[in-house]
Amino acid sequence: MAEKGVTPRxxxxxxxxxxxxxxxxxxxxxxxxxxxxxxxxxxxxxxxxRDGLDRRFKETGHVNAYFPLFIPMSFLQKEAEHVEGFAPExxxxxxxxxxxxxxxxxxxxTSETIIGHxxxxxxxxxxxxxxxxxxxxxxxxxxxxxxxxxxTTEFLWQEGHTAHATEQEAVEETIRMLGVYTDFAVNDxxxxxxxxxxxxxxxFAGAVNSYTIEAMMxxxxxxxxGTSHFLGQNFAKAFDIKFLxxxxxxxxxxxxxxxxxxxxxGAIIMAxxxxxxxxxxxxxxxxxAVVVPIWRKDNERAGVMEYGxxxxxxxxxxxxxVKVDGREELSAGFKFNDWEMRGVPLRIEVGPRDVxxxxxxxxxxxxxxxxxxxxxxxVDGVAQATQDMLDxxxxxxxxxxxxxxEANTRTxxxxxxxxxxxxxxxxxxxVHWAGTGEDEDRIKEETKATIRCFPFxxxxxxxxxxxxxKPAKEVAIFxxxx
Amino acid sequence: MAEKGVTPRxxxxxxxxxxxxxxxxxxxxxxxxxxxxxxxxxxxxxxxxRDGLDRRFKETGHVNAYFPLFIPMSFLQKEAEHVEGFAPExxxxxxxxxxxxxxxxxxxxTSETIIGHxxxxxxxxxxxxxxxxxxxxxxxxxxxxxxxxxxTTEFLWQEGHTAHATEQEAVEETIRMLGVYTDFAVNDxxxxxxxxxxxxxxxFAGAVNSYTIEAMMxxxxxxxxGTSHFLGQNFAKAFDIKFLxxxxxxxxxxxxxxxxxxxxxGAIIMAxxxxxxxxxxxxxxxxxAVVVPIWRKDNERAGVMEYGxxxxxxxxxxxxxVKVDGREELSAGFKFNDWEMRGVPLRIEVGPRDVxxxxxxxxxxxxxxxxxxxxxxxVDGVAQATQDMLDxxxxxxxxxxxxxxEANTRTxxxxxxxxxxxxxxxxxxxVHWAGTGEDEDRIKEETKATIRCFPFxxxxxxxxxxxxxKPAKEVAIFxxxx
Numbered sequence: 001m002a003e004k005g006v007t008p009r010x011x012x013x014x015x016x017x018x019x020x021x022x023x024x025x026x027x028x029x030x031x032x033x034x035x036x037x038x039x040x041x042x043x044x045x046x047x048x049x050r051d052g053l054d055r056r057f058k059e060t061g062h063v064n065a066y067f068p069l070f071i072p073m074s075f076l077q078k079e080a081e082h083v084e085g086f087a088p089e090x091x092x093x094x095x096x097x098x099x100x101x102x103x104x105x106x107x108x109x110t111s112e113t114i115i116g117h118x119x120x121x122x123x124x125x126x127x128x129x130x131x132x133x134x135x136x137x138x139x140x141x142x143x144x145x146x147x148x149x150x151x152t153t154e155f156l157w158q159e160g161h162t163a164h165a166t167e168q169e170a171v172e173e174t175i176r177m178l179g180v181y182t183d184f185a186v187n188d189x190x191x192x193x194x195x196x197x198x199x200x201x202x203x204f205a206g207a208v209n210s211y212t213i214e215a216m217m218x219x220x221x222x223x224x225x226g227t228s229h230f231l232g233q234n235f236a237k238a239f240d241i242k243f244l245x246x247x248x249x250x251x252x253x254x255x256x257x258x259x260x261x262x263x264x265x266g267a268i269i270m271a272x273x274x275x276x277x278x279x280x281x282x283x284x285x286x287x288x289a290v291v292v293p294i295w296r297k298d299n300e301r302a303g304v305m306e307y308g309x310x311x312x313x314x315x316x317x318x319x320x321x322v323k324v325d326g327r328e329e330l331s332a333g334f335k336f337n338d339w340e341m342r343g344v345p346l347r348i349e350v351g352p353r354d355v356x357x358x359x360x361x362x363x364x365x366x367x368x369x370x371x372x373x374x375x376x377x378x379v380d381g382v383a384q385a386t387q388d389m390l391d392x393x394x395x396x397x398x399x400x401x402x403x404x405x406e407a408n409t410r411t412x413x414x415x416x417x418x419x420x421x422x423x424x425x426x427x428x429x430x431v432h433w434a435g436t437g438e439d440e441d442r443i444k445e446e447t448k449a450t451i452r453c454f455p456f457x458x459x460x461x462x463x464x465x466x467x468x469x470k471p472a473k474e475v476a477i478f479x480x481x482x
Numbered sequence: 483m484a485e486k487g488v489t490p491r492x493x494x495x496x497x498x499x500x501x502x503x504x505x506x507x508x509x510x511x512x513x514x515x516x517x518x519x520x521x522x523x524x525x526x527x528x529x530x531x532r533d534g535l536d537r538r539f540k541e542t543g544h545v546n547a548y549f550p551l552f553i554p555m556s557f558l559q560k561e562a563e564h565v566e567g568f569a570p571e572x573x574x575x576x577x578x579x580x581x582x583x584x585x586x587x588x589x590x591x592t593s594e595t596i597i598g599h600x601x602x603x604x605x606x607x608x609x610x611x612x613x614x615x616x617x618x619x620x621x622x623x624x625x626x627x628x629x630x631x632x633x634t635t636e637f638l639w640q641e642g643h644t645a646h647a648t649e650q651e652a653v654e655e656t657i658r659m660l661g662v663y664t665d666f667a668v669n670d671x672x673x674x675x676x677x678x679x680x681x682x683x684x685x686f687a688g689a690v691n692s693y694t695i696e697a698m699m700x701x702x703x704x705x706x707x708g709t710s711h712f713l714g715q716n717f718a719k720a721f722d723i724k725f726l727x728x729x730x731x732x733x734x735x736x737x738x739x740x741x742x743x744x745x746x747x748g749a750i751i752m753a754x755x756x757x758x759x760x761x762x763x764x765x766x767x768x769x770x771a772v773v774v775p776i777w778r779k780d781n782e783r784a785g786v787m788e789y790g791x792x793x794x795x796x797x798x799x800x801x802x803x804v805k806v807d808g809r810e811e812l813s814a815g816f817k818f819n820d821w822e823m824r825g826v827p828l829r830i831e832v833g834p835r836d837v838x839x840x841x842x843x844x845x846x847x848x849x850x851x852x853x854x855x856x857x858x859x860x861v862d863g864v865a866q867a868t869q870d871m872l873d874x875x876x877x878x879x880x881x882x883x884x885x886x887x888e889a890n891t892r893t894x895x896x897x898x899x900x901x902x903x904x905x906x907x908x909x910x911x912x913v914h915w916a917g918t919g920e921d922e923d924r925i926k927e928e929t930k931a932t933i934r935c936f937p938f939x940x941x942x943x944x945x946x947x948x949x950x951x952k953p954a955k956e957v958a959i960f961x962x963x964x
Contacts, residue, residue: 026601030549030550030600031557031596031597031599032552033578033589035550036550037547037600038547040546040547043546045544065519065520065522065524065525066531067512067519068512068514068517069517069589069620070517070573070636072513088579090579091552091577092571092576092578093574093575094574094576095572095573095574096572098569098624098633105514107551114513118510118512138619142579144579154552161521235597265554326491335759435772
């Protein structure tokens with residue numbers, strides 16, 4: 001139960017984030033280094049993320065399966081870049097059933113290797129392709145610095161792993177799934193992500209190309225919110241995924257992988273939250289509306305409670321996720337603050353006068369104070385009015401986040417200008433880019449900013465690289481990032 | 483793709499089981515010792531089990547959360563019986579991020595300890611109770627002999643963990659959740675389970691009392707299909723879960739835990755399958771119906787395919803899970819066998835004559851041959867006819883399993899009679915029981931049969947213990963078990 005509010009963002013953004021996560025009971029620290037507990041409110045939000053993605057995966061022909069948590073160490077070593085990327089982050093099981101194991105088992109940091117091994121057994125002919133499998137699972141990466149949802153030693157995610165007969169099909173799948181992520185982020189999470197390709201430095205260990213959706217957080221930093229990788233034939237060669245093609249020749253399959261994790265919950269928190277706490281998009285909010293009955297005198301209580309319950313039943317019947325806050329020991333004002341902090345998109349107030357007038361009051365979470373209130377909403381048709389209001393809020397949240405992102409995206413023509421922006425307003429910086437990986441490393445060391453992506457939109461006819469001064473074909477977006 | 487059928491049950495029941503699991507592509511062996519891969523067909527079945535349970539958990543006021551995979555070794559040691567029970571089965575992480583850990587981490591075999599620790603922080607007052615949380619997760623127990631779905635080193639499950647202010651409430655919750663499992667098993671899985679209490683020898687390590695649902699498999703063996711534990715104040719004391727009660731005094735909470743795992747998929751396979759393969763209950767089957775278009779001449783193909791697709795669309799619109807098998811390279815006969823093996827409850831055949839007559843043919847999986855066929859089912863109202871037929875099949879499967887269980891449940895009045903039954907027909911054996919744990923051990927060693935439970939139903943006025951000859955108050959069910 002909330003007793004104090006959260007730290008204001010301007011005072012300490014990082015503290016604001018942690019306050020929001022803990023005080024709204026989304027998650028808690030655990031006694032296990034770097035591991036978090038996802039509390040029921042946070043887990044319900046994650047379930048809604050999961051369901052929104054899972055539905056889209058199934059609509060695009062994917063099926064779910066489950067592969068082992070443990071991976072033999074030797075499997076990781078079969079793909080050179082892959083093991084190099086993941087070796088420093090591994091958790092290793094050395095003992096099982098009271099004995100030391102002959103070969104240590106790695107707790108999966110990602111499953112390309114074990115799934116690659118199984119695919120080599122299942123795929124024999126072009127008729128077995130494409131193979132479009134997704135897995136919902138926990139993974140472990142031994143992170144040095146952890147942060148609730150954003151970077152934890154164990155996290156939950158989905159990992160799609162597909163195999164195809166041709167390069168073109170695999171590339172198309174990679175881009176299709178990035179589009180699925182974008183559709184989900186924009187339409188369900190109200191986060192206007194930018195789609196693009198990762199730089200060599202930032203791509204997945206073992207991929208030919210990695211693609212990303214990048215979201216802007218409330219402090220102007222970027223958060224990589226989902227990635228999709230074209231793996232070429234790298235893993236097919238490492239794990240011997242061969243098939244007879246239509247010309248009856250043996251060929252290596254072309255594979256992809258793509259993932260979204262509980263980190264996405266962090267994106268929702270930071271893309272929308274304000275100094276009062278969370279603001280959750282209606283499509284994903286655990287409770288879309290909360291009914292708060294208001295009474296002063298004891299003899300008013302039963303009437304408003306019953307009335308509130310009736311309104312809630314009407315909304316439930318219409319498929320709206322609603323809660324009635326009938327707690328007796330707490331004031332209405334306290335409840336208002338509490339549910340505001342928890343980010344419930346719509347508060348529905350019912351007092352004795354509302355009962356008389358057969359009406360309710362709507363109060364939007366995304367617009368504070370009187371401006372966000374609608375008085376005298378008739379109980380006849382309240383379900384439709386609520387749904388309409390939720391749709392309005394959903395659209396307004398996307399619009400606000402888009403406006404914010406645009407206002408905080410700037411162009412730099414020189415490295416000086418670049419550094420000036422970073423030390424001043426921050427946000428995303430668009431530049432022309434012709435630099436090398438070493439240039440990127442240097443910029444990162446000097447400014448903490450990295451190439452978030454080469455965005456699909458806005459690649460123009462070229463220009464002059466802001467850093468090297470060379471003719472540049474690509475546009476890059478730089479930002480500080482989580 | 484199925485080329486040969488499965489081994490007949492009478493020839494080798496164990497081989498039949500493995501054949502069914504592998505040939506229907508429910509699951510596969512993995513390269514990791516004791517770990518399985520749950521393939522899409524098996525995982526979809528598990529998703530349906532999960533959804534059926536999850537809905538019931540939420541209807542009874544439970545919420546989902548997620549706790550860490552890793553548990554500090556010292557946590558397990560806080561409850562003496564618990565660590566004794568689980569120590570031999572642990573997988574241990576000794577290295578993380580390239581370094582040896584100060585304290586080894588156990589991969590959770592179950593989560594009473596880590597959840598108990600968190601509850602001690604969250605629960606302060608009777609107002610925080612009851613706390614009704616469930617977790618869907620993977621767990622690891624280092625098993626010596628593994629078998630697909632039934633006993634694997636890693637498995638998927640749900641584990642409910644609740645805390646209550648009084649003993650009575652906790653006992654009621656324990657029995658309520660056993661009832662939820664029973665409702666699911668009987669009504670969704672068509673498995674007539676027996677509810678009862680576990681013997682001291684078979685109860686959960688750390689529980690005061692364990693309760694179980696026991697199912698009879700096709701060979702007469704028992705399968706423990708779900709358990710619910712009353713933990714008393716054992717874990718509350720070990721993890722300091724204290725709260726201020728309504729009299730403002732500090733008291734230990736009363737806790738419960740309960741679980742169903744991927745093992746339940748094994749119960750579905752063995753409770754219903756026959757020599758043709760799987761028979762899946764309509765409520766859980768990945769595909770409830772398969773439409774098989776039949777053509778002889780090439781010019782018939784387009785017509786029956788289009789017609790079959792239209793029927794399938796009608797069924798889909800009514801919420802029925804249906805697949806059209808339009809594979810060109812395979813004969814109708816092959817497809818019939820293939821889907822029979824995969825246990826699809828209802829086959830819908832459409833041939834050129836059906837197109838002419840605006841009809842389809844139903845063929846039930848649970849009744850082989852002509853007897854299970856309905857000819858001339860009109861396409862008008864086909865969705866309702868299909869749903870009715872699925873309901874009929876669901877009910878018939880439960881009835882058949884119940885009849886089988888009753889026919890294979892016998893009473894023994896002496897140990898000789900007991901052994902005779904076990905070596906002859908097998909099945910469940912009801913006895914009067916006044917023995918000790920040591921008696922139970924001896925019987926197990928001599929006959930491989932164990933007390934499955936003291937059933938809630940059928941406890942009478944007492945009798946004479948079949949083993950000790952002493953006056954007995956309890957009725958027990960013995961059986962060989964997985």
